[in-house]
Every structure is written in C-alpha cells, then in structure tokens.
Amino acid sequence: MAVAPESVPRHIAIVMDGNGRWASKRFLPRIAGHKQGVDVLKRTVRSCVQRGVQVLTVFAFSSENWKRPADEVSGLMEILVVALSRELNQLKKEGVHLQFIGAREGLSERVRNSLLEAERETADNRTLILNVCFNYGGRWDVVHAAQALAAAGKPITEESLARELSTAAVGDPDLIVRTGGEMRLSNFLLWQAAYSELYFCNVLWPDFDEAALDSAIRAYSGRERRFGMTSEQLPTGKLLSA
Template identity: 45%
Template structure:
C-alpha cells in the first residue's frame, strides 16, 4: 500500500473524508433526509475538483458505512437510488476529468443492478491519471481488517505489515495523510482504521452540505502547518 512511512515526508498524497451531517442539514430545513444526501453529492463533486486543482492524487470518501444499513428503509432506498443515479450520470464527467473511480466495501450487500453500475463506472474510468477516487460503500475498518486477515490465512501467507497492506481493500492507495470529518463530531466511526494509523485529523463544525472549497483548502493549510513525527522526537524536541 504505497511507500513506507517517512518522518521527513511533508507531501499530502491521500485525503480521506467522513462526509457527516447530510441528514441533520435536511432536518434543519424541514426537508426529507435524502435531500441532504443529494446536496452532499454536489459537495463531493466539488471536493473531487478541489483535489485535482491542488494535485492531490488520492481521495477517499466515506459514502455509506456497514452500520448505515440500520437506518430506516426509506432512507436506505433513497440512498441506493442516489448511488445508482450518480454512478450513471457522473461516469462521463469522471472520464473527461481523468478521475479513476474505485468502490470498496461489502458490495455484495447491494442490489445486483447497482453492483453492475459500480463495476461499469470502475471500468470506464480505469484509465484516469489525474485523481484516484475511492468511494467506501457498505464499508467499515473492522470489516477491512478481518477480510484481509482471512485472505492471508486462506492463501497460507505471512502475517506481516507489508503482506497485510496488500490484502486491504485500499491496496492501490498510500496511507491516509489527512482525515477530515464534518458535522461537528470528533470520532472516526470505524473508518480506515489501519490506513489512517498516522493520519492527521481535522474536524469541522460544518455539516457536509455546507462544506465548501474554502473549508477544504483550510483543512489542507492546517495539515501543512503540522509536524508529522511518526513516533520520532521531531524538530521541536
């Protein structure tokens, strides 16, 4: 999974985002919760463009967690419909902008038609070189670790960090450098537990539908001002 950790590395290569607050945003406006998710999709598109503008090669978006299956059926159905519409309508946009899209998570839990739509989007965008966009759906960090361990065990492989990295869902991506969470919550909610072990955390009070490019750039600027020690003493010591 990318290059080894380097305490001297200051480059920002991989941003992961927990897009929290869609439902609350809709509730504040007396709208159905799915309207918050619909608005949140537009914000996600803006963040994709922002990463391309800042030449950040990897972006991972937490779109739907394994725990989200517990939500009311009407909200889940609306989300699945939105996923399908977005994957169909945005494929051409991603191709035109050089964005490679990959979905990670327990994809088999989704309707077969939606699974095919995801696979098609991955296929048509496979040649993208500008940005690697990973969309986590029906995903949890614990699931990712368990499935990686199971894969190694079934293959009779060695349980080393390098081998473990190769079996994670994000095998093609480097470790997370910056993890952003919106919605005024300060937890990582079972997201990329292994990959974000040394990530810098940034929490925003804004709900995801209100999160703007300027907020995204503020998070990046905040990251740039931090000293990443990876267990070393650091320059200040």
C-alpha cells in the same frame, strides 16, 4: 491564503457527515441532504484536482448504515446509481479513476453493475483516484485482509496485512477530515489512520466548500508529521498504480 503545492497532502480521506442534520434544519427529508451531499462531492473532487491532491477517499455508506430506516437506505442506493449514470462521462473527461471499496455482498445486482461499470469506464484515468467507501467498515477491511492471507496460507504480519487492505495500492491517507462536528473515526480506515493527521470541523457536509477544504489543508500544512519516531516521512508505495 493559498497553500504551497508541496504542503498539499497527497491523499485526503473524508468522513462526509451531517447530511441528515442539514436537511432537518431546513425541514426537508433526510434524503434531500444526501442529494445535496453528492453535489458537494462533485465540487470537492474538482477542488482536489485543482490543488494537486492525487487520491481522495470518501466514506459514503458504512456497513452500519444498513440499520437506518429502509426508505433512507433505498434512497441512498438510488442516489448512487443515478449519480453514476449522470456523472460518469464528466468524471472520465476530468481524468478521475473511480474505485469502490467495501463488501459487494448485500448490494442489489443493479447497484453492483453500476459500480463495476464506473470502475471499468474510468480504469485508465490518472488525474485523481477517487475511492468511494460503500458498504465499508474499517474492522471489515482488517478481517477481510486477514482472511485472504489465511486462505492463501501466508503468514499474517503488519507488512503482509497492509498489502491486503482495500487501499493498499494508493497508500494510507495523509489527512483525514470529518465534517459535521463529531470527533471520531466511526470505523473508517482504522488501520490506515495510524499516522494520518486528523481534522474535525463543525461544517455540515452539504455546506463544505473550497474555503473549508483549504482550511483543512492549511491545518495539515502547519503540522510536523513524526510517524511515532522522526520527522522523516515513511514511503507510501507506488502512486496511482493501476
């Protein structure tokens, strides 16, 4: 059953969980699950465009993921660089504006250059903003914002801190989806998630498809958002700002 356009969330965020378990079930190395996950992300981006979603934020690599085995971490870095090289032209054609959110420290020069090139090449696109949270943590985001305010000698308030967060230009997510069966945020968009609708599903990320996306959107459309006080939605700021 299709969802009415006015019920589609403007900003969806996804914790793409379950790549390793998907691979293990098939007696494949974990990295095979991550490669499959990239293909699913490509399809999800197109599905979001078709449904009128304007911002998609995905959790690709957390600041805690450095604790994983070295070969898996290096494999993830290689997947990112290769995917950007292979898919950048298509993303440009589809009007996707890529932004990478997270600490750049600790990333190799090759990875940093790939991120910068992708951001520069897609900067003028307006169909969909794709925020890729890479080497990101929600606590890091809040601390980084507070440090920026302190360094500038500005008072730290809820409003000023929110303006310094990594997602300030696109507003908070309306819907946060986590795949893989776990029911926690795992340090993802902690401040921004204050009034987001949460949706958890058992589908492993490499198996996430249009039907799974539509199920999440339908669940969202059936909820009444009150933001702690009324059913009126609070303003989320200018959309698709440069």
